[in-house]
Amino acid sequence: MKTVKVFVKTSLQGPCIRDGRYAxxxxxxxSKGAVTREISGEEKETTYNRSVLLAVIRALDLLKMACSVTVYTDCIFVKNTAERGSxxxxxxxxWKKAGGGEVKNRDLWQQFTELADxxxxxxxxxxxxxxxxRLTELLEAGQ
Structure with a gap:
């Protein structure tokens, strides 16, 4: 199984909803040596957690075969949600929370689980x- 590292960064921090970029x-x-691929994008009226999820999904989407993936992020919420069985x-x-409410960013969490499987x-x-x-450069290039 191929070993892959994914490094993620967003232009957003905190709980505010605003236009954001991810990379x-x-x-x-x-077989030809080390490979790095870069992705970046933007979304209007988004959140930090949503931007991180988008970056992870877009990165996983590049992988055409099953891989062992390590995702490096500073987003504790996404890390913990993915790791703790939520x-x-x-x-x-x-896709309901324990209290019965809708899961935020359900569309992205569903995409993530399909890719994570x-x-x-x-x-x-x-x-x-x-x-x-480099991630900072990618974020700034889109602004």
């Missing part, structure tokens, strides 16, 4: 990484 660098080794609980409860994914908390500068 990710996907790194893996191919997604499976939500899926079983038809294909891969072995772990998350690592990381504010800074080898691609921090």
């Amino acid at each position: 990710a660098v996907v790194e893996y080794i191919s 997604l499976e609980d939500w899926r079983r409860s038809e 294909r891969h072995e994914i772990v998350f690592r908390f990381s504010k800074h990484n080898d691609y921090s500068h």
Whole structure:
């Protein structure tokens, strides 16, 4: 199984809803050597959590075969939600929270779970990484 690292950054921080950008660098080794692929995008009236999810989904979408993926992010909410079984609980409860309310960003969580079913994914908390500068450049290029 191919080992892949995904490094994620967004232009948003905090709970505010505003226009935001996201970027990710996907790194893996191919038969021809080290490969890095970059993605970036934007969404109007979005949130920090939604931007992180979009970056992760777009990065996972690049992978055409099952991979062992490590996602580096500074978003504790997305990391914890993906790792602590919440997604499976939500899926079983038809995307309702324990209190009966709708899961926020349901559309993205559903896309993430479909992609995650294909891969072995772990998350690592990381504010800074080898691609921090490049991710910042990608975010600024779209503004």
